[in-house]
C-alpha cells in the first residue's frame with residue numbers, strides 16, 4: 001500500500017480476460033489523465049519458450065507431468081514482489097515483455113517466445129498497473145498480495161475460461177487444440193494451488209457466467225456473447241460501495257448477496273468504469289496530498 005506510488009493489480013488465469021480488462025482501465029486512465037506504468041505478468045515467467053520446453057521435458061523424464069507456468073518454479077515471484085515493493089517505496093522499477101507471437105515480436109526484431117531486455121519503467125508515473133497470473137499470489141516465501149492498493153480478480157466460470165483460452169490460443173497464438181488441452185491439464189495442480197487462492201485475497205472479483213450451455217467447452221466454436229452471459233461482481237469489503245447508485249446506473253442489474261451485484265454481460269465494462277473511476281480519483285487525490293501537491 002502506498003499513497004505516493006499506488007499499485008492496481010488485475011489477476012486471473014490464462015484466457016480469463018485480464019488483457020481485456022486492462023483495455024477498460026486504459027480508457028479510464030486516458031479520460032482521467034492518469035499516467036500508469038502498465039506491466040504484464042508474463043514478463044515474470046522464469047524461462048523463455050525454448051527453455052520452458054526443455055525444463056518441462058526434464059521434469060517429465062523425472063515423472064512430474066505438472067511443471068507449469070502457473071507455479072512458483074516457472075516464475076520469478078521474488079522479482080515480482082520486489083518490483084511491487086520498490087515501486088510502492090520509490091515509484092521506480094524494472095520490467096520486460098514476453099513476446100507471445102509474430103505480431104508482438106516483430107516490432108522488437110525478436111523471435112516469438114522470447115523476452116525483451118529488462119528496462120527501467122518510465123519516470124514520473126502516477127501508478128503501477130499489473131495484469132497477469134500472479135498479482136495476488138502468496139506462498140510460504142513470497143507475498144505479492146500485500147502491495148496492491150486495489151486488487152481485482154478476473155475469474156470467469158471455468159468452462160467459459162477454457163473456451164476463451166482455447167479460442168484465443170488457437171486463433172491468435174497458433175496452437176493446436178491438443179496442445180491447449182495438454183496445457184490446461186498440465187497446469188491443473190498449480191491452478192488449484194496458486195491461481196484459485198488469489199481470489200480469496202482480492203478486493204473485487206469479476207466472474208462472468210454463461211447463460212448458454214457450455215458443458216463441453218472443448219467443442220465450443222464461439223465465446224458466449226455479452227448477451228449470453230452475466231457478470232457476478234463481489235466486493236470483499238462492501239462498506240463504502242454505493243450499491244443503490246450502481247443499481248440505478250446499470251440497467252438490468254441486481255443484488256444476489258449483500259456484497260454482490262450481478263450485471264448483464266454487456267454491462268461489465270460500464271460497471272468497471274462506474275466502480276473504479278472513483279477509486280482512481282481517490283488514489284490520485286491521496287497521491288497529490290502525500291506529495292504536497294494539493
Ligand SMILES: Nc1ncnc2c1ncn2[C@@H]1O[C@H](COP(=O)(O)OP(=O)(O)OP(=O)(O)O)[C@@H](O)[C@H]1O
Pocket residue numbers: 012013014015016017018019020021132133164165167168208223224225226268
Ligand atoms: N468480457 C468478455 N467478453 C467476451 N470475450 C472476452 C471477454 N473477456 C475476454 N474475452 C476473450 O477471451 C480471450 C482471452 O482474453 P484475454 O486475452 O483478455 O485473456 P488474458 O487473461 O489476458 O489471457 P493471458 O493471460 O493468457 O494473456 C480473448 O479472445 C478475449 O477476446
Ligand SMILES: O=C(CO)[C@H](O)[C@H](O)COP(=O)(O)O
Pocket residue numbers: 013014015042045049069098100113133173
Ligand atoms: O498465456 C499464458 C500465460 O498467461 C501463456 O501460456 C504463457 O505466457 C506461455 O506462453 P507460451 O506457451 O506461448 O510460450
